[in-house]
Amino acid sequence: MNSEKTPPVHTPHFKIIRQAIVDRGHAWWGSEISVADGVDLEQLESACTEALRHIHPPRKTPKAVSPATSHTLLRMGQSALMNEDILKAIIQAAQALEYHKHPFTLSLDNPLDALPGPVERRAMVRQLYKLKDHSGITLAYNNYRLDTKPADLLVDLELYDYIKMPFPDSALRLSLNTRSDLFDRLYDHMLELISACRVCFIADQVEFADSAMLAKNLPFEYFQGGYYSPADCL
Incomplete structure (x- = not known):
């Protein structure tokens, strides 16, 4: 009789979620796939690989049926871009979607202070421009806030196609409702950008x-959150 114990199976401690994004008329515009909660460096590649597995071209439909173009966003932290295997997989996924005329956006948590020094920052900027060189990829800047300043940014916002702004927490919501000057400043700032x-x-x-x-x-084009659609666990 074999008395050896079977080693425990280590299951990944992350979840892949998907949430719809709607336009100003509340019509479906696309969806964002992301890894719920933070992942450590050891899990990073497997988490991104699992998220990419859920990104694929739409199934073929009869020519008489012309579904609205669906935009696919993949949200991840900027550290993933320093992994060449992940970067290659992202580009391949974008090319497959582009072939079917479905836009692909990489939605990045891209804080400057997460990078320890100028060498790492220059390397990250190179990776961002490498992605932009592929016509099928657009970029979204995640977590832009009212107090975000140019000095907080790794690269100018002109590189990005979308800006995602958490909107808003209860304190900000109260301020915007009670202080017209704050609302007006936010409106004007968004129009400037x-x-x-x-x-x-x-x-x-x-x-x-x-x-x-x-x-x-406010001049938002698209909207995401539980009010419009709950997040699905994939």
């Missing part, structure tokens, strides 16, 4: 009706 950088704003983490109403009064 739209004009200067040719970006579209996505309101992220919209969970409540009053948040949705407030976001609708």
Whole structure:
């Protein structure tokens, strides 16, 4: 009789989630796939590989049926871009979607202070431009906030096609509702970025009706959050 114990199977401690994104008329625009919660460096490649597994071209439909173009966003931390295998897999996924005329956006958590020094920052900028060299890839800047300054950015916002702004927490929501000057400043600032950088704003983490109403009064093009659609665990 074999008395050897079977080694325990280590299951990954991450979840892949998908959430819809809608336009100003609440029509489906696309969806974002992301890894829930943080992952350590040991799990990074397997987490990104699993997320990419859920990104694939749409099934063929009869020519008489012409479904609206669906935009696919993949959200990940910037450290993943320093892994050449992950970078190659992202480019391949984008090319497959581009072949079927379905846009692909890499949605990046891209904080400057997460990179320890100038060498790492220059390397990350090179990776970002390498991605932009592929026509099938657009970039979204995640977690842009009211207090985000140019000095906080790794690279100018002109490199990005979308800006995702968490909108908003309860304190900010109260301030925007009670202080018209703050609302006006935010509105004007967003218009300046739209004009200067040719970006579209996505309101992220919209969970409540009053948040949705407030976001609708600002120049957001697209909206994401539990108010519109709950996140699905894949």
